[in-house]
Amino acid sequence: MESWEIENGSNIPPIKVYPDKFEGQVVVITGAGQGIGEVTSKLFASQGATVVLVDIQEDKLKCVQAEIEATGGNAVYRLCNVAAEDQATLMIDWVVATFAKIDVLVQLAALYPFIPLAEHPTADFLNVMNVNVNACFYLTRAVLPHMKKAGYGRLINTSSGTLQLPDRGLSAYVTSKAAIVGFTRCVAVEAGPGVTANIILPGLTRTEAVWKLHERPDGSHGLFETLIQKQCVKRSGRPQDIAHTICFMASPEAQFITGQIFDCGGGATFH
Template identity: 40%
Template sequence: MSSSEAPSLENQSIIVTGAAAGLGLAAGELLAKRGAAVTLVDLNTAKVEAEAKRMADAGLNVDAQVVDLTDRDEVQGLMDGVAQRYGRIDGLVNLAALYQPCEISEMSVEFWHRIVQSSLDSTFFTCQAALPHMTKAGYGRIVNTSSGVVLMGGAGWGAYCAAKAGVIGFTRVLAREAGPAGITANVIMPGLIATEHALETLDEQAIQVTTAMQCVPRLGEPDDIAHPIAFLLSREAGFISGQTINVGGGMNYL
């Protein structure tokens, strides 16, 4: 599909979390290229501001916001500020997460809470704070993020799997509750994607074993995730809600 044939996001106000690198950066840039006014959100001030400047210098409509997504008040301020600036919030993409392994037998309560807060609590806070603005407009698109690790049950990923499985259940309920207001909510479930952080975490053998189990035997690229996100944010995706879209190269988890 060429850019001229792709669903337009012209003049849409879209918030992307975890946008300083990896999947969030790829999604934010693609959405801006599709015509959206994109608010890039991250806790890494230097990176998110540098990426926003790079995109703005290329003529894209982007803004950087540094927000602790585990702080409910900061999240509320973010949503209210974006709604005031653009007049509405059309789309929300939750890609922020901590990707850290730890076996259950060695896991501290503090580690558990940190991982769950970064993926599940932040998703709850952002969705809840965006809902009134979307409901008022009678329109909204929400895309949350799970992980193929949820289906695989990889050793060392107990807290991460629990949080990402929670995102799926939460989003199904959100879709049911928000649907009458014209809001859709879906989940993207990425497989093994060649982000800098993932490549640092996994060794070459793990990558080879994983890709060999896929129908498409290669590492995914961040754009492989960004494109389905862009579609789910479009008006053309208005009859898709409460779904989990597995984007993992046809991985067989059984």
């Protein structure tokens, strides 16, 4: 690990990954082309799942698929704009037709714009809501009947630590992530036996894209430094932190947990 991944004074035992943990399961992950989605996809594949990689970036999907297959994992990819109702529905139908089921749906695709409220064009606001909220509705509606029929399923949606620590320019993003919490809790009520719906709430996570986004002209990263001071765990968040939490949420062990927020942000916020 790099120095920023280790909390001073900590002595964490090695994480154990079991290669047959999700053997026989079909896991669909949106936003799989990079960042948290890429890392989560690789972690599921390393534990025996067949992973369906979903994104709009074909070149990145091909790379993730190739890396998974090179290590003996199973993955296919589907180009899909999840904010387009027809595409989202057809993608779910294709997965079920191809693999006969979907055990886990992890929705990580999102837009993360910084636009001051007074200058926020209506079209941009609606686009954020379409990608971050409407897509979640389309995919959940399409997959839920299949999970109900099977008597098993894990629906994992993504909110954000900005829900409790909002920043300037994030009105659309935070609004969309608040909607995800309410929507997922309603899904939990309607999910049926064996099917759970929960929310992963990442804190500020050091993906390549987010690291570059918050880099200052002098090369510093003030937002990361400031947030670490608020966290109980004094290090930057890693995509692996989110991926391991998602894998627990997707596991059979989590069968008695639904409608809940899994805050994976180092204790910067509490619920």
